[in-house]
Amino acid sequence: MLAETHLFKCLSDNYGVLVHDPESGATASIDAPEAAPVEAALKATGWKLTDILVTHHHGDHTGGIEALKTKYKCRVVAPAKEAAKIPAVDEMVREGDTVKVGTLAANVIETPGHTLGHVVYWFHKDKLAFVGDTLFSIGCGRVIEGDPEMMWSSLKKLRDLPTDTEIFCGHEYTTANIKFAKTIEASNRVLAARDTEAQQELAKGRPTIPVTIGEEKQANPFLRADVPEVAAGIGMAGKPAAQVFAEIRARKNSFK
Numbered sequence: 001m002l003a004e005t006h007l008f009k010c011l012s013d014n015y016g017v018l019v020h021d022p023e024s025g026a027t028a029s030i031d032a033p034e035a036a037p038v039e040a041a042l043k044a045t046g047w048k049l050t051d052i053l054v055t056h057h058h059g060d061h062t063g064g065i066e067a068l069k070t071k072y073k074c075r076v077v078a079p080a081k082e083a084a085k086i087p088a089v090d091e092m093v094r095e096g097d098t099v100k101v102g103t104l105a106a107n108v109i110e111t112p113g114h115t116l117g118h119v120v121y122w123f124h125k126d127k128l129a130f131v132g133d134t135l136f137s138i139g140c141g142r143v144i145e146g147d148p149e150m151m152w153s154s155l156k157k158l159r160d161l162p163t164d165t166e167i168f169c170g171h172e173y174t175t176a177n178i179k180f181a182k183t184i185e186a187s188n189r190v191l192a193a194r195d196t197e198a199q200q201e202l203a204k205g206r207p208t209i210p211v212t213i214g215e216e217k218q219a220n221p222f223l224r225a226d227v228p229e230v231a232a233g234i235g236m237a238g239k240p241a242a243q244v245f246a247e248i249r250a251r252k253n254s255f256k
């Protein structure tokens with residue numbers, strides 16, 4: 001049986017998401033921005049929390065862990081490289097590890113850049129990837145602890161996932177990201193279509209995620225730093241992709 005997901009809002013613009021295994025009843029919360037919305041989501045679905053899979057140590061992804069663990073006695077899985085900064089960790093994971101949620105299995109992919117130990121949980125059979133703050137819909141996380149080269153190679157790992165992989169990210173930033181992306185690739189038609197689609201979803205009060213890797217490859221400028229037209233469009237024809245990525249990221253940082 002395939003995994004079921006339930007997406008919900010947390011804090012001001014974070015997303016929480018539950019992954020449920022219908023076969024065993026196991027349910028994982030991907031990160032835990034705050035406890036109350038996770039509990040409300042459990043109530044709404046009737047699912048029982050068994051695991052928390054943490055992507056990285058930032059407070060808006062870990063603030064609810066302790067309260068949830070106390071209440072549900074769930075297992076807390078976190079990246080080994082930053083486990084010391086995350087509360088109540090039971091199990092540390094590294095690149096290539098497999099994490100089970102009931103009968104579901106996630107591959108751990110290390111994606112340093114936003115933080116040095118950031119990991120992504122890829123449920124390959126279910127075609128789902130929980131990417132935290134590494135990749136956003138039409139965007140990527142700020143490069144806070146790593147450097148642009150590191151972030152670019154992490155994003156390439158995600159870009160290499162099967163095109164029909166559904167991506168769940170940690171924030172609703174899509175429309176702001178699209179506004180910026182248009183300054184990099186004004187004539188990208190897939191991007192224009194995503195803009196219309198995102199506006200429609202938000203007007204209906206619906207989230208703009210998940211998105212697929214295939215869609216992102218065609219419209220997300222941060223996954224397109226090695227596309228010659230993208231480099232040329234920002235006056236960097238022939239420059240190494242990591243440098244083009246760094247320039248796009250720098251422009252986004254100062255974009256208003």
Ligand SMILES: [Zn+2]
Nearest residue numbers: 056058114133
């Ligand atoms: Zn973060």
